[in-house]
Amino acid sequence: MKDHGRSTWISLALGIVAVVATLAIGGRRSSAGGPESPDSRAKVQAEVHRSPVALALSADGRRLLTANQTAGTVSLVDAGSAKVLDEIATGDRPAGVAISADGRRGAVAHWYGYDLAVLEIQNDKLRVVGRLEVGPEPRGVALSRDGKTAFVAVGVADEVARVDLDKLAVTGRLAVGKEPRSLALSPDESLLVVDNARSQNVTVIDAASFTVKKTVSVEGDNLRQVAVAPDGRFAYLANMRARGFAVTKNNIDLGWVLGQRLTRVDLKEAEPFATISLDAQGKAAADAHGVAISPDGKLLAVGLGGSHEVMLFRTDRRRLPWRIDGSRDLIPQELLNGDGRFRRVTLGGRPTELAFAPDGKTLYVANYLADSVQVVDAESARLVETIALGAPETVSLARQGEILFHDAARSFNQWYSCNTCHSDGHTNGLHYDTLNDGRQDLRNVHERSRKKSPTLRGVAKTAPWTWHGWQTSLEEACVESFTKSMQGPKPTHDETRAVVAYLETLEYPKNPYRAADGIASAKVERGKAVYRSAKAACNTCHGGPELTDGKIHSTGLEEPDDAYEGYNPPSLRGVYDKYPYLHDARSPTLRDALTGPHSAEITGGGALTEQELSDLIAYLKTL
Structure with a gap:
């Protein structure tokens, strides 16, 4: 079993090392927001991973843009010659990218930068010509065909921002679901479709009036890329479905713990959502991320980062077996009979977003861990070309850990990866019944036997680990997760060191609730006093530089059959984005956590007044 585990990650590591390329870049560095001087153009360091997480294809299929997350750059690719034409530094962790129909303008959203950069594409060169802040943690971006209007999914604000790119101004903000991730315009640009990663729903927006037309529950989790069919009738999205059963090998392989889905939403009629389960027993899918539909509507593609593949579905032979208003446990058996409606293409790395070329058969795949764009012939279901974007000659220990973190082959029958529950090293807000707490x-x-998947941001600084705090070694905690939570092979010592090295790189984004000038409001200052007061005494457990004391406490939330006594207080850093709250995710908001069953323990000096509670919440959000 150890030999199998070692060979798996070594083969993956070798497979992602791309050809090193030094590419011309440029990027605006002016804090005033004006275009950057051409004299400031420089060279991208070869020793950096590009990690393309998103891509956009021009209407004629000639030019590709990729958002290179770890490099902080955007690449311009000639699709015909499969060559990188230019690369430009744009900002902190680009997460979404779009291109106008004529291929002359692009836009890129920066996840940690909180801004949108406008790109000029001319003479096969990129230039940042404008920038504006759009809100905390923007991800997906969609661009009107004329390139004048952008729509941006602003994750932490739970809204979509509409941006006039000529005026560099936000012209509207619209509340949607929790953590919007991806969005897409219908072909006639009448509708904007947004999927919301943590609220299990899709928001359909009338683009002209910029109002919500309807919200569709899809009973899905980890919602990722969304695409609209050529006729504008349906939207398709890639997502996971958490089922909630105890993590045992039998439950995993029956699809009762979690599974991957292709989900369809009717944009015109009131029909409920429909799904196709993607998991085959014994060889599951993992981490559904990308989705694309060919211009003629005959082919649907789903990218699966955890199982390192693309799945292809044909719609023009026999009707696909959609399940209305629910999900099957496993992929429909009829799709496995070899009639050509369903095929799997192994790609390696971590496929993320997808885009079909105008020819209806060429599929472009952003492959994050392979530092490349891959080209798949969807008719023959073959990988035909890999376009290297640039990468180091050697893979660092932390990158090796990142590979393992995203590798579902390390779980039983490749059902899920670490990233499935700890999305992007953070949390997907769900809770699971694993053996890490000693019971199932x-x-x-x-x-109550389920435990919330905690964030891994700053995890290396917050010993001990697990909700009960019984684990005092991060290395041993990793081993427990691979062997118990994932029911997979035990990692080697070197593999464990690599995962820990990757975890040590995970940090929080900047806090949107902190004043830019560093001066706290009167309300926040009052909340800080409540936090430290004898009445609330929050700092008794949540003190120190990481806002946790590393001790075990009685919290009033204990269960009679708990295997361990007491709970380990989580760090309150970034608590504004750690919902739902408490170990079993019973509290959807901070207010609920502060006034529910836990409140008797945290307010031993008496119940907080409404003013004190409001002030305390305001202060907590700044931590």
Whole structure:
């Protein structure tokens, strides 16, 4: 088993090392927001991973843009010659990219930069010509065909921002679901479709009036890329479905713990959502991320980062077996009979976003861990070309850990990866019934046996680990996760060191609730006093530089059959984005956490007044 684990990650590591390329770049560095001087153009360091997480294809299929997350750059690719024409530094962790129909303008959203950069594409060169802040943690971006209007999914604000790119101004903000991730315009640009990663729904927006037309529940989790069919009738998205059963090998392989889905939403009629389950027993799918539909509507593609593949579905032979208003446990058996409606293409690395070329058969795949754009012939279901974007000659220990973190082959029958629950090193807000807390509910009747998937940001600084705090070694905690939570092979010592090295790189984004000038409001100052007061005494457990004391406490939330006594207080850093709250995710908001069953323990000096509670919440959001 150890030999199998070692060979898996070594082969993956070797497979992602791309050809090193030194590419011309440029990027505006003016804090005033004006275009950057041409004299400031420089060279990208070869020793950096590009990690393309998103891509956009021009209407004629000639030019590609990629958002290179770890490099902080955007690459311009000639699709015909499969060559990188230019690369430009744009900002902190680009996450979404779009291109106008004529291929002359692009836009890129920066996840950690909180801004949108406008790109000029001329003479096969890129230039940043404008920039504006759009809100905390923007991800997806969609661009009107004329390149004048951008729509941006602003994740932490739970809204979509509409931007006039000529005036560099936000012209509207619209509340949607929790953590919007991806968005797409219908072909006639009448509708904007947004999927919301943490609220299990899709928001359909009337683009002209910029109002919500309808919200569709899809009973799905980890919603990622969304695409609209050529006729504008349906939207398709890639997502996961958490089922909640105890993590045992039998439950995993029956699809009762979690599974991957292709989900369809009717944009015109009131029909409920529909799904196709993607998991085959014994060889599951993992981490559905990308989705694309060919211009003629005959082919649907789904990218699966955890199982390192693309799945292809044909719609023009026999009707696909959509399940209305629900999900099957496993992929429909009829798709496995070899009639050509379903095929799998192994790619390696971590496929993320997808785009079909105008010819209806060429599929472009952004491959994050392979530092490349891959070209798949969807008719023959073959990988035909790999366009290297640039990467180091050697893979660092942390990058090796990142590969393992995203590798579902390290779980039983490749059902999920570390990233499945700890999305992007953070949390997907869900709770699971694993053995890490020493007990499981095999009958699936006691929800309190489930534990919330905590963020891994700053995890290396917050010993001990697990909700009960029984684990005092991060290395051993990793081993427990691979062997118990994932029911996979035990990692080697070197593999464990690599995962820890990757975890040590995970940090928080800047806090949107902190004043830019560093001066706290009167309300926040009052909340800080409440936090430290004898009445609330929050700092008794949540003190020190990481806002946790590393000790075990009685919290008033104990269960009679807990295997361990007490709970380990989580760090309150970035608590504004750690919802739902408490170990079993019972509290959807900070207010609920502060006034529910836990409140008797945290307010031993008496109940907080409404003013004190409001002030305390305001202060907590700044931590």
